[in-house]
Amino acid sequence: MWCTPEDVRKELGLLSEDVDDVTLLHYIEKAQDSLRDQISIYVFDEELAGDIDGVNTTFRTAHYPIADCDYDLAVGTSDVVLYKWGEYGSIDTRSTIAASTIYPDYGIIVLSDPPEGTIKAVTCTYYYYPARIDMGRLPKVCALLAAYYYVRAEMLLIPEKWAHGAYRFERGTPAEMLYSEYERELGLLIRRDLYKASLGSLDLLRG
DSSP states (O other): OOSOHHHHHHHHTOOTTTSOHHHHHHHHHHHHHHHHHHHOEEEEEEEOBSOOSSSOOEEEOSSOSBOOOSSSSSOOGGGOEEEEESSTTOGGGEEEEOEEEEEGGGTEEEESSOOOTTOOEEEEEEEEOSSOBOGGGHHHHHHHHHHHHHHHHHTTTSOSEEEETTEEEEOOOHHHHHHHHHHHHHHHHBOGGGEEEETTEEEEOOO
16 A cells, blocks of 8 residues: 555544544545556556567566556556467467566566567556655655545545534635645655756656
8 A cells, every 4th residue: 555544543543442543444445546547657568678589578568657457555566467379369369477576767667478479569557657656755745645545435424614603613624635735745746856848848868
């Protein structure tokens, strides 16, 4: 997981007796999926670059850095799905293959075994980051979004303003406050120093 129930409770200012782990795990899963889709881009069955000659095991994705899509705060072989094709586009000739190592910052995937020379293509399904991510900030960003989802679902039945006799009461808006903090931390998570302006657009700087 990108964050824990305790991380979420800290953002909410609650204790374990106030909200249990099972409840918060639901919102963490929702936050992870949403955040992944905000900070990374999905690529389906992309044909990898690399020689298919029965010897070569090193292939490269068109986009990188490869992203963490299984929520373990690391990018490894479980974050890519690989196939070899006897005839590219013919699903009956497709079979899975395994990677031994990946170098996510460079989009390099090393296969466990070289594809046979008769194979027409090697493809990969993966996510990639269009901007480099400060992974150290990811747990806090995820916890803030999960906390926001929790408050929206569990607390919004409480009115923002209410009266009791001659007294008038008004509470804050914790959902909006959490989302504002989430957006601020999200901006810090995405390392914009790796972008430069170019003719009104943004170009990614790669090391």
